Amino acid sequence: MKYYEFIKSTFLNKKVISILSLILLTFSQIMLFTIIKSGYSVYEGYNSLKKLQENHVYLGNDQSTDEQFKRNFNQQNMSNSNKTAKEFLSYMDKNYKYAISWSTSSSESLDNFSLQLKTISEDYNKFYNLTTRSGRFFTHKDFITTSSIIPVVIGSKLANKYKLGETFTLLNTSNNVNEKYKVIGVLDNNSSITSVYNLDTKNYLNFAIIRPFRDIDVSKINILQLSAGFQDLLIYDSEKIKVNDLSSLAKKDDFFNMKFYSIDENIKEFFELYKTRAITLAIFTGILLLITCLLIIWNTINSVESLKFDLSIRSFLGLSFKDIKISLCIYKILLFMISAILTFIYFIFLKFKYDSLDTSETQIIYIMGLTKIDYLAFLTTFFLVALPLIFSFVLSIWKIKKIPLTLRMISD
Template structure:
């Protein structure tokens, strides 16, 4: 009964129905992206609260291209490395810090991985959950054993299981290293960026090794420069930070600044807020247009078919059946509108699970969508459903309140 009513009353104005559908698809895409981005931002900000509470400062590499090309010329490299070791020795002796440098490499089987070197304080600020095995202990950082203990990501463990030993060239030093897997990271473990809160740096294709004494002795400028970005300094005054900044920037080798995490987050929101508000207004405007079309189309369709509706009511159709029919009609439109968004989200997530996206972007996909994408899609659909169904239900209720012009005796 309902579908026959929908076909006879609403589908006669197919152009308006398609226009409504197009508006709702547009709203679905924009609201999905906006919600997804906001969920990542909120999740990353929550992950950074440990840094915020400790009032830490984070390194920001502002070295120019000219400085880089000059300092890393072959004839200047020895001098640049000597400066880097001098700066690091000063840092290691006088400051509390959390360090991580990351370089892309390849395993012997051809898999692309990132080899990350971290010091013991790294895990104080980034709580990476271990799915199997163990995390590093204090002895791992002091050890000079032949095999370096490592943690591996969810994709690396497929070829290098817990307890296995393997070799790889660490591109940060150019040396072949021998590793033993002591722990496996949880799927989709990630390190949030203090600069881009809407980005995720996944560790599924990552090998994490400890910063050992030998690494400190042979540190290179490339390693220090990679570590300077996001280098965390804690329990230090602004005066002490200024001294460290001067050490880094001495001799025009580097240009490093230290900025508080609160300032980084504030700067991000200053930039992000404007874009988010613009998209929110745009999606709201599209929804307003869609609602206006829905209201106008529904009222006209019901009014034009008033005689038929009156006839149906006289034959036993109840007025609340009219309300049910228009709600079912709008529900079908909303479902059709969210399908393209669902297909896009699914294909995008599948792309992120492919190795071609890069080691720090690849996710492990256990279902159709990751949790953030699923939540964004559901919220977008529920918003669409609530607004449109409420609008069309109000129109139908108002129509039912009118005295029908035609009665059976008038025929």
């Protein structure tokens, strides 16, 4: 209790400065957490794309015009567009190694989120390494089967809706066919696909139903599926000139406007932009944290100096220098803990606010409101904020020692 009274009458004597210090420290932690979490996410995303880099993958980017889309999807041209789509994919099958995928929203929903129906070719998981927590992932047999019952792997959020081994029927909105699916596996929690354009952005598969793009599906592909698959189409083990030939073929008869970029080019471009933003934000946060610490140090020393006479009397009555150090330490810890709690609450609030507005592809399974990266970022943030606070404590004690307390009788 004596420490509380001393802190209240000394270090919290200037209420405006104390509140301002708390606000600045909280804002500094929020900024620092944002930078660190983004850094961890980028690092994780970069590592998840290593197989794409190792195989020198070229990434498709659909740059078709509105006029091309309108013509391809015009009801009068649909039959011809579907025929061209089949021919184009047949040519790719014979001349290229590729991985294609596309996603459509399902008519089914869970927790007010539409289920994501994702179709992937056999080589797709060669690059993204999706794993299951129960059951299994696709094997070669799943891509060559002609059964009317299609094997699927589901996101972890759907494990209670569709049991392992269960068969169910669902409308495939990409071909407008009711298909029968059998659950053969359940993905790990928060399985995701990293964006090759923003390495700290992921497409989560917790609400996804993944079906194989089987050999019998190749001959039935339509313009809608091919159009969706063009974006982020992966071409590997091919020279740049051969990849450009595929772009030229897509442009034939003004069918599609496809550009291909190497994964290395995408990553390099991302880091050029990201580093500039991250460094600018880090410098701003560092300056803000420095100002905050200086303000706390000034408030501490100024409070002691302005109460020299009162402290001298207290020391005469039994207040030791050790008591001052303990009180100052408690004050710093309280300041740190309150700002940390406010930062934690702020991000919890943001997550639940924006999660309710987002789509199924952004839904994450949390551990007490946060992900593993969030917790790691918080621990790193708290450690980095604690260091300057410890420094400010030591500096404050050093300065207080130099303040003459003429009536002080007790010291360490």
